[in-house]
Amino acid sequence: MSIHGKTPAYKLASRERHPEPTVVRVGKQAVGGGANTVIAGPCSVENREQIIQVAQQLKQYGATMLRGGAFKPRSSPYSFQGLGEEGLKYLAQARERTGLPIVSEVMDIEHLPMACDYIDVIQIGARNMQNYPLLRAVGRLKKPVLLKRGLSATIEEWLMSAEYILSEGNPNVILCERGIRTFETATRNTLDLNAVPVVKDLSHLPIIVDPSHGVGIARYVPAMSLAALAAGADGLILEVHPDPERAMSDGQQSLTPAEFNLLMQRIEKLTAPIAPEVAARSV
Numbered sequence: 016m017s018i019h020g021k022t023p024a025y026k027l028a029s030r031e032r033h034p035e036p037t038v039v040r041v042g043k044q045a046v047g048g049g050a051n052t053v054i055a056g057p058c059s060v061e062n063r064e065q066i067i068q069v070a071q072q073l074k075q076y077g078a079t080m081l082r083g084g085a086f087k088p089r090s091s092p093y094s095f096q097g098l099g100e101e102g103l104k105y106l107a108q109a110r111e112r113t114g115l116p117i118v119s120e121v122m123d124i125e126h127l128p129m130a131c132d133y134i135d136v137i138q139i140g141a142r143n144m145q146n147y148p149l150l151r152a153v154g155r156l157k158k159p160v161l162l163k164r165g166l167s168a169t170i171e172e173w174l175m176s177a178e179y180i181l182s183e184g185n186p187n188v189i190l191c192e193r194g195i196r197t198f199e200t201a202t203r204n205t206l207d208l209n210a211v212p213v214v215k216d217l218s219h220l221p222i223i224v225d226p227s228h229g230v231g232i233a234r235y236v237p238a239m240s241l242a243a244l245a246a247g248a249d250g251l252i253l254e255v256h257p258d259p260e261r262a263m264s265d266g267q268q269s270l271t272p273a274e275f276n277l278l279m280q281r282i283e284k285l286t287a288p289i290a291p292e293v294a295a296r297s298v
């Protein structure tokens with residue numbers, strides 16, 4: 016289990032050293048090991064009503080965790096940057112109402128202690144995949160970390176970033192494929208579903224897929240969500256907004272709650288027959 020026969024430089028992340036798949040516990044939930052995680056929510060937390068209302072719908076339609084950005088890594092410094100701690104407070108209130116654990120991005124080491132009071136899973140965004148001080152800092156925590164693949168990172172570089180977190184003592188790493196930069200311009204990114212079976216082969220860590228950022232266009236998200244699960248992903252992270260046209264970020268790639276509901280029904284049909292086969296092949 017190596018790339019082109021070379022012994023991988025990552026040790027703790029490698030399948031060779033740890034043949035059993037890692038199962039990351041988030042409260043009562045498990046990520047990996049056959050569980051189908053569906054993290055859903057808006058790109059950004061915009062206000063209290065928005066996040067609480069959408070969380071209640073998502074819970075009803077079968078989401079297992081709630082996402083929402085409070086610290087937003089925007090390409091332009093003039094775009095909405097997120098509500099910061101206020102956004103995290105609204106997320107915690109949404110968790111209180113629904114029981115859904117919270118996934119949210121932290122961009123700055125300085126914010127980690129405060130953010131840990133609210134968040135259940137710390138998201139390291141694609142733009143920070145190689146922010147080594149930040150990786151080391153989350154490695155010193157016990158909280159689960161969702162490590163997104165960098166925009167132009169190879170699978171090996173991504174696993175090396177996971178190694179930074181693991182080597183500091185935090186074993187709770189969940190990988191997230193979110194699309195990479197290619198020459199293609201018809202979609203925002205190219206969702207690299209090759210990464211799912213490759214990562215399963217090279218590593219014991221769970222891997223989930225983000226078709227929202229991977230494709231960038233809402234109408235293509237359901238097809239790629241089903242494809243990701245069929246390829247053996249341990250789950251999905253999806254952007255869902257009550258009114259995508261008015262979203263403060265990433266509206267063009269966000270599903271409506273009704274579209275999410277339909278997708279969940281299709282996922283249920285897909286995963287019933289396919290899960291045992293995928294599970295058998297991924298060990």
Ligand code: PEP
Nearest residue numbers: 058140141142163193228
């Ligand atoms: C996000 O999840 O909203 C986000 C900014 O993701 P990424 O880091 O993958 O671009």
Ligand code: MN
Nearest residue numbers: 058254264265
């Ligand atoms: Mn987004």
